[in-house]
Amino acid sequence: MICGFIVALALSGLLVRLAPSASVDAAKAETAMLFVPLVWTGVFSVAYLFRSGLRAWLWLGAVSVVTLALFEIGK
Template identity: 40%
Template sequence: MARPQAAPIARDWLGKTLAGILLGFTLALGCSALFVWLAASLPQSARSQLAMWLLAPVWIGVLGGVFFFHSGKQAWLWLGAANLLVFLIPIVGRHF
């Protein structure tokens, strides 16, 4: 009796990994900067320390979660849109 073929687990892993590394890093930087911008009530030293320590968990979380996308193209598009949103929030927020 023939065994059914399983779907490939690591489909387009290179595209997903590169999206997680490159766009995940810029997304983590943007989230860290957004935190500094939104947490204006905290003292400067606490804000900078929290922003510094926020970078690694966000980047690792994005890098780990990128493999839930169906393709590398989808990962690049969603992470690119998330980067655009994170970097546009302070720009739009300054005008209002």
């Protein structure tokens, strides 16, 4: 599930970028590390709800592009 991993990393990066700057960097990093497997597992589970593999690839690919775009905009 490459697309799920991309979504998880992008959302984790957004979490770190949008967290208040007053918070400790170590806490933000640890939260981001723990956030990735949770999101990745969720996306991995949702992938089985699609009727075909092509639909899953198309939808998850689109979600990956959107989350990467949000990550880039969040700079």
